[in-house]
Amino acid sequence: MVQAVYLQTYGCQMNERDSEEILGMLIAHGYAIVEREEEADVILLNTCSVRAHAEERAFGKMGLMQKLKRERPELVLGILGCMAKAQREEVFRRLPQVDLVAGPAEIYDLPDLLAGVAERRQRAERGAGAHVLAVDRKVRPLDRRPVTGYRAGRVTAFVTIMEGCDKKCAYCIVPTTRGQEVSRPVDEILDEVQQLARAGYRQVILLGQNVNSYGKRFPDGSGWVGPARRRALLQLEARNGPGEADADPRATPRLVDFPALLRAIDRKTSIDRVRFTTSHPFDAHEELFRVMAECRAVCEFLHLPVQTGSDGILRAMRRGYTTETYLAQIARLRTLVPEVAVSTDIIVGFPGETETDFEATCALMERVRYDSAFVFKYSPRPGTEAAAWPDDVPQLVKERRNQVILELQARISREKLEAGVGSEVEVLVEERNRRGQLTGKSRGNTTVVIEGPDTLIGELVAARVTRVTGTTMIGELADCGERLTCGSGARSH
Numbered sequence: 001m002v003q004a005v006y007l008q009t010y011g012c013q014m015n016e017r018d019s020e021e022i023l024g025m026l027i028a029h030g031y032a033i034v035e036r037e038e039e040a041d042v043i044l045l046n047t048c049s050v051r052a053h054a055e056e057r058a059f060g061k062m063g064l065m066q067k068l069k070r071e072r073p074e075l076v077l078g079i080l081g082c083m084a085k086a087q088r089e090e091v092f093r094r095l096p097q098v099d100l101v102a103g104p105a106e107i108y109d110l111p112d113l114l115a116g117v118a119e120r121r122q123r124a125e126r127g128a129g130a131h132v133l134a135v136d137r138k139v140r141p142l143d144r145r146p147v148t149g150y151r152a153g154r155v156t157a158f159v160t161i162m163e164g165c166d167k168k169c170a171y172c173i174v175p176t177t178r179g180q181e182v183s184r185p186v187d188e189i190l191d192e193v194q195q196l197a198r199a200g201y202r203q204v205i206l207l208g209q210n211v212n213s214y215g216k217r218f219p220d221g222s223g224w225v226g227p228a229r230r231r232a233l234l235q236l237e238a239r240n241g242p243g244e245a246d247a248d249p250r251a252t253p254r255l256v257d258f259p260a261l262l263r264a265i266d267r268k269t270s271i272d273r274v275r276f277t278t279s280h281p282f283d284a285h286e287e288l289f290r291v292m293a294e295c296r297a298v299c300e301f302l303h304l305p306v307q308t309g310s311d312g313i314l315r316a317m318r319r320g321y322t323t324e325t326y327l328a329q330i331a332r333l334r335t336l337v338p339e340v341a342v343s344t345d346i347i348v349g350f351p352g353e354t355e356t357d358f359e360a361t362c363a364l365m366e367r368v369r370y371d372s373a374f375v376f377k378y379s380p381r382p383g384t385e386a387a388a389w390p391d392d393v394p395q396l397v398k399e400r401r402n403q404v405i406l407e408l409q410a411r412i413s414r415e416k417l418e419a420g421v422g423s424e425v426e427v428l429v430e431e432r433n434r435r436g437q438l439t440g441k442s443r444g445n446t447t448v449v450i451e452g453p454d455t456l457i458g459e460l461v462a463a464r465v466t467r468v469t470g471t472t473m474i475g476e477l478a479d480c481g482e483r484l485t486c487g488s489g490a491r492s493h
């Protein structure tokens, strides 16, 4: 009998992409996907551990699912992803009805792991020993990546270009849960992007915890390895001109890094738009900004999380840059790509953050004038360096600082959006919203709403911005109503 699977995803875009791979793999193994928990034989949660709140949501949801299992004991419950890795056996302690706990490096084993659960049940092994726990792998085996066509969207597709993170930001659990960095080979990424373009996708979002460290380590052991070798290769590039990533990174002494990958995607595939996330400021170099200026497919949008405007807190966070170097990067970016939109992540209430530190963050935000920002209240994560320090900013203070930053950013975002009223933007139309209007994104990643027929879904159109509500631009199809084709569009936001 066909088994029905319900999968809910928490957290970042990398998790969303992992969930697509999981569903694709399960479909290939004969499972059916359902939209409601009540219809499922297998309920899986793909979880996030970045903040305690994300974990508590998953614990709460699985608690409810345990009630379903009391009525239907044959139900299989699984916790996947970062929380599985971070909490391990603790999941079984808090949620005794859960059958399977599998970390991010084990997702390709899922069909086997589910078969293992079924087998144990058949042998009528019950009790703690009947649980399946798979969390020990350090690196995801990229050579076992399943080739499945399952995607949630029809216009935009996520493409994971690397796994893991080698940074050691003092507050962050991701290096523990997602393991060591490893980059997918260039030719595999180029093939995937070209197949997506052929299948009608117009935009890809390249994913990695730190995309600017792409190419540091490939599965075959090659790569630029560390900053010293990267610098030497960069000097070579400066003499020979910028390179494109080659299919075989050993075939050439060229630097195969993120800018080179972007150039290769721009030249060798027919995808119309490329976005990427996330860029760590330590590894973002001027060549990235040049690529954004020169490659038509690469959208003029950069998410460059600063986290705080205080140098003391940046040091404690172990971010590896100062506000001065960060501001210099933003200035250089804006010189090379004047129309670029920039966003950031901010953490408020990091251990030791004083009112003066917080004011420095507000001042930096006024100075940079981001187009958008994500703000997080610091949440101690067991096992991270910062978790050993006193979480000494009171909750009420964190909440106030969070609110102040949100309001500050809302004002700046509104001012910037209003300045764009009357201008023409290139919109990639993605879908209809609940009000029946067409929505899409500008090159600068702003949501744009327009009226028009369904045939525009998946098209690049020129729209004139007539007004702004919240963080959305309201537009109308530009006079000609002409659809833009790749390479002919306006480049404003």
Ligand code: SAM
Pocket (backbone or CB within 6 Å): 012, 050, 051, 171, 172, 173, 174, 208, 209, 210, 278, 279, 280, 305, 307, 345, 346, 347, 376, 377, 378, 379, 380, 381
């Ligand atoms: N790799 C990305 C980078 O370096 O910017 C970000 C990945 S992280 C999953 C997304 C954001 O969550 C971070 O930029 C940070 O602002 C926030 N974050 C991470 N750990 C946190 C913690 N313990 N408490 C609050 N926010 C946190």
Ligand code: SF4
Pocket (backbone or CB within 6 Å): 165, 166, 167, 168, 169, 172, 173, 174, 175, 209, 210, 280
């Ligand atoms: Fe976490 Fe820092 Fe890695 Fe981003 S770069 S995932 S914040 S450790």
